[in-house]
Amino acid sequence: MEVEYLSHGLPLADYQLTKADHRRQQEKVREHEWVQRQVAKFPTSLSEESKERLRQLLGPPVPAWKLHRWRLRLYCGHVIEATRIQDSPRPDEGICDEERCPECGLDPAVIVAFEPLGPVADPPPETSPPG
Ligand SMILES: [Zn+2]
Structure with a gap:
């Protein structure tokens, strides 16, 4: 299946933040704080068994050839590279619409x-095919 990859806000270096961007960032920060509060309630040490279950839930790592590289401009203004599943026509779908900035540490x-x-x-x- 051919995926037509989309782009948005080019050129990245000149992109100006919109009101919607500010709102999305604020929502993300609030969501993030909520998650941090929930995680803080977890017991600090997980048993090996629970870790194994978590690993299974997360599934096997995706092989490199199934990934697509993207150049992303983040809210803080830094431009980074990241990878996404190659089936996604855009890198900000679903829960993947945020990154931790490796340049300034802004997270999310x-x-x-x-x-x-x-x-x-x-x-x-x-x-x-095997057989
Ligand atoms: Zn940054």
Whole structure:
């Protein structure tokens, strides 16, 4: 399936924040604080069994060739690179619309503009189905 990757707010370096961006950032910060409060209620040490269950819930890591690279401009103004599942036509869908800024540490920082870069890795050569 061919995915048509979208871009928004180009050129990234000149992007001006909108009112909607400010509102989204404020909502994210509030959500984030709420999650932090819930996490703080958890017992500080998890048993190995619970950790294993969590790992299973999170699933296996996605292979590199199933990822797409994006250049993202974050709320703080920094432009970073990040990866997303290649099936997503845009990098800010669902719960993935924020990043922790590696430049200034802003966390969460909503994505305000983005452009697709390319696949992380080439797909492996065609293999015949097992059987
Ligand atoms: Zn930043």
